[in-house]
Amino acid sequence: MTEALNPIEWKNDALVLLDQTKLPNDIVYEEFTTAESVWDAIVTMKVRGAPAIGVAAAYGVYLGVRDYKADLDQAALVNEVQKTAAYLATSRPTAVNLFWALDRMTAVTATDASYQDALLAEAKAIHKEDEEINRTIGENLLTLLSDGIGILTHCNAGSLATSKYGTATAPMYLAKEKGWNFKVYADETRPRLQGSTLTALELSRAGIDVTVITDSMAAMVMSQGKVQAVIVGCDRVAANGDTANKIGTLSVSILAKHYGIPFYVAAPTPTIDLNTATGAGIPIEERHKSEVIEGFGKLTAPADVKVYNPAFDVTPAEHITAIITEKGIVRAPYTENLKLLMRDTI
Amino acid sequence: MTEALNPIEWKNDALVLLDQTKLPNDIVYEEFTTAESVWDAIVTMKVRGAPAIGVAAAYGVYLGVRDYKADLDQAALVNEVQKTAAYLATSRPTAVNLFWALDRMTAVTATDASYQDALLAEAKAIHKEDEEINRTIGENLLTLLSDGIGILTHCNAGSLATSKYGTATAPMYLAKEKGWNFKVYADETRPRLQGSTLTALELSRAGIDVTVITDSMAAMVMSQGKVQAVIVGCDRVAANGDTANKIGTLSVSILAKHYGIPFYVAAPTPTIDLNTATGAGIPIEERHKSEVIEGFGKLTAPADVKVYNPAFDVTPAEHITAIITEKGIVRAPYTENLKLLMRDTI
Numbered sequence: 001m002t003e004a005l006n007p008i009e010w011k012n013d014a015l016v017l018l019d020q021t022k023l024p025n026d027i028v029y030e031e032f033t034t035a036e037s038v039w040d041a042i043v044t045m046k047v048r049g050a051p052a053i054g055v056a057a058a059y060g061v062y063l064g065v066r067d068y069k070a071d072l073d074q075a076a077l078v079n080e081v082q083k084t085a086a087y088l089a090t091s092r093p094t095a096v097n098l099f100w101a102l103d104r105m106t107a108v109t110a111t112d113a114s115y116q117d118a119l120l121a122e123a124k125a126i127h128k129e130d131e132e133i134n135r136t137i138g139e140n141l142l143t144l145l146s147d148g149i150g151i152l153t154h155c156n157a158g159s160l161a162t163s164k165y166g167t168a169t170a171p172m173y174l175a176k177e178k179g180w181n182f183k184v185y186a187d188e189t190r191p192r193l194q195g196s197t198l199t200a201l202e203l204s205r206a207g208i209d210v211t212v213i214t215d216s217m218a219a220m221v222m223s224q225g226k227v228q229a230v231i232v233g234c235d236r237v238a239a240n241g242d243t244a245n246k247i248g249t250l251s252v253s254i255l256a257k258h259y260g261i262p263f264y265v266a267a268p269t270p271t272i273d274l275n276t277a278t279g280a281g282i283p284i285e286e287r288h289k290s291e292v293i294e295g296f297g298k299l300t301a302p303a304d305v306k307v308y309n310p311a312f313d314v315t316p317a318e319h320i321t322a323i324i325t326e327k328g329i330v331r332a333p334y335t336e337n338l339k340l341l342m343r344d345t346i
Numbered sequence: 347m348t349e350a351l352n353p354i355e356w357k358n359d360a361l362v363l364l365d366q367t368k369l370p371n372d373i374v375y376e377e378f379t380t381a382e383s384v385w386d387a388i389v390t391m392k393v394r395g396a397p398a399i400g401v402a403a404a405y406g407v408y409l410g411v412r413d414y415k416a417d418l419d420q421a422a423l424v425n426e427v428q429k430t431a432a433y434l435a436t437s438r439p440t441a442v443n444l445f446w447a448l449d450r451m452t453a454v455t456a457t458d459a460s461y462q463d464a465l466l467a468e469a470k471a472i473h474k475e476d477e478e479i480n481r482t483i484g485e486n487l488l489t490l491l492s493d494g495i496g497i498l499t500h501c502n503a504g505s506l507a508t509s510k511y512g513t514a515t516a517p518m519y520l521a522k523e524k525g526w527n528f529k530v531y532a533d534e535t536r537p538r539l540q541g542s543t544l545t546a547l548e549l550s551r552a553g554i555d556v557t558v559i560t561d562s563m564a565a566m567v568m569s570q571g572k573v574q575a576v577i578v579g580c581d582r583v584a585a586n587g588d589t590a591n592k593i594g595t596l597s598v599s600i601l602a603k604h605y606g607i608p609f610y611v612a613a614p615t616p617t618i619d620l621n622t623a624t625g626a627g628i629p630i631e632e633r634h635k636s637e638v639i640e641g642f643g644k645l646t647a648p649a650d651v652k653v654y655n656p657a658f659d660v661t662p663a664e665h666i667t668a669i670i671t672e673k674g675i676v677r678a679p680y681t682e683n684l685k686l687l688m689r690d691t692i
Contacts (some may be wrong), residue, residue, distance in 0.1 A: 129598060152524050186656075188638065188646070190560040196639060196647035204648050211652040214536040214638060215562040216594025220659040223596065248562025250569065254604045255597060269410050292534065292560060293542060297643020300534070301542035302550050306557040313566040318376075 005202065008052050009162045010124060015059040019046045020160060021185055024201040035064030035084050042091035042098075045192065049161020050235045050271055051130050053096030057088045058123035061105040064088075066116050077115055082106055093283040094244055094312045095235035096273040102252055105137045131163040133268045136326040140169025141231065141266060144322065144329070145182075149228035152185040152218060152256075155246035156198035157266060167266035168233045169203065176208050185221050189246060191291040191309065215248050222259040230256045230263045237265070237272045240336025241317030242279025247277020247310055253319035262321040269325050274342055279314035287311050351548060353506045354398050356470060361405040366506060366540075370547040381410030381430050388437040388444075391538065394416045394505020396581045396617055397476050400443030404469035407451040409418045410434075412462050423461055428452055439629040440590055441581035442619040447472050456666045461674045477509040479614045482672040484516025486593060487577065490668065490675070491517055492526075495574035498531040498564060501592035502544035503579020503612060513612035514577045517547065522554050530556045531567050535592060537655065538638040561594050576602045576609045583611070583618045587663030587680025588625025588677050593656055599665035606665040617670050620688055624662035 002273035005027065009016045015032040021044065022028050030046065032038050038060030046055045054164060064084030085102040092098060108115075108122045114187070125240050156257055157169040175182055184203055189195035196212045221227055228253045230252055239324055241250075241267050244278050256263040289307035293300050301307070323330040323338070330337045351373065355362045367390065368374050376392065378384050384406030387393050393402045410430030414423055430591045431448040438444060454461075491497070503514035511519050521528055530549055535541035542558045549556040560568060567573055576598055582590045589595075589611050602609040620646040622628055636655035639646050647653070669676040669684070676683045 025641050025645055182567055187562075188536070190534070190562055193642075193646050196651075200647045200651045204651050209652075211654050212638060212647050214593070215560070215652065216536055216597055217532075217656065217659075219597035219600055220593065220656060222656065223659075247560070247566065251565035251597065251601060254565055254601055258600045258604070292558060295642055296539075300539050301369055301558050303545045305542075305546045306555075307551050308557050308559050308563060308567065310563065310566060313563075313569075 014076035050097040051162035053054045054101035058101040058126045062119040100270045133326040134165040147180045150183045150226045154187040155189045156194040169230045233255035238276045239274045244282045250313040251317040285311045396441035396443040397508035400447035404447040408465040480511040487517035493526040496529045496572045498573045500533040501535045502540040514579045584622045585620045590628045593679045596659040597660040617660040631657040
């Protein structure tokens, strides 16, 4: 067994991230000790995946204020926490876990221990909850699958996007533990290639049968009867079930609908945002054109050509067979059922 | 105006090809004087696009036998032509234009001029017919479009795939000549990126408003109402209208159907193959995994990972709004109407 990849760890009073931009070729861990460097790691996608971004940002808030210990009074420190959280919130707009984690951090109050110790404890709690959530999502998802099937996934909602197990990949790891014989098709996921660089890496290291395809091949493998379930992660689920996830997910959902294949969204409850009514209200990040035309080590289009590069798209709720959370499986009507689920959660 | 790119030319007793693997960065013309080098140019995709492959192969047959002039009697020479054609037919399996052009070359008989002169004349005739076909396809397609629209295209069925105008791009060049204001979205077309390296290059050089997107973004731009027509080329149309084209075309056809957008196939009649009953009978080339995971100047997946890399897929006839040929516009029922069209053609 090859050494496990740990995307995010708190170690020696520092946040240690596996630099995901260097995978699959180089396994490089980097230490972060300031809020600014954490902000930069999120923007440049050294850390990515909605849950991992939330966890990293939580540690980032603590790192941003821990040096103030001696200098500031409690009120001034609270102000610094707010400022740091507001700053980290500007790193990426779409995944709601970021804002959810920052809200938890700004809600921390001083205890018997120092305020900073409480902040660090909260960041660690968020981190630990994420691990527990994933296994439960995996167990819930596994009840919808069976031995011998083909599963298609898009992007990486794996152990590299979260903590152990991942979300969309959690049932794959559990199926492997049960000795199931199944195949995974991993869309390479342009432009950043999280499917080939990350999902294919982590699944093949775990001995899972994974085949990389370009995003454009998903329809063909579905038409050949090779796919019995699509499982994806998500960056934000609106109150009506509309789901933002990596660009290309909408396309996969339409293909799955066309071929009558169930389309499952793995969603930790921190990714469900009842304050956003529909997908139309989810801000979609647009990233630089260089990701599309300069990623191949050379220009792959005329330098001055127009490029459209949205990082996410929104899959309408009606394309989604079920949303699988750690609290249970949610089906349509989503508006009612998500509200019920979150009432139990909060 | 920048200098025109000429993908294929007969010049100084040699076949001159624009090396399309070096675009958009380097414009390199290479001379070919043997059948073997033409075979290699087709396999390595220095020349690509169904019509251009057919034209190149036709010249390849001539190049393969012209040096036999003094040595062989007529019957032996005919035998050499057959052998050369059979050899060139092994270069790529899917585009039927290749076999159509080779059939025309092997059907050549000696005239008053020498046999070889007749072969060269036939290759030149195939080349010239291709140019004429494209303009007419463009005029026919233009009747289905209107000023102000957005057009999505996949891969390159442009002037680089054929001769002047291209097939799928022909109406775009004609619309530009008419002063229409329209936008083109070019899928980058993984894994070989013909959309960004070729289509975006030739359209932007012609001053046409073109935006590169990844294949995975087609659904999003359609969902935003930006696309009023999809136009693609093709590598082989079966007797029932099922159409093989670049991998990813099937996906685009399903998305277009979902959003109610007309899906047009630009098809020179040499691409229509009444001898293949349905799409199931079209051989689909699979290419090397390196195209998917080594195209970025570094490995983008674990080296030993499984990769599926079909170069084409088949779009069922029922997804196709119309097939536009130089002889007219064909609509369902395709089996009847393609037969009628081809009866007039042959």
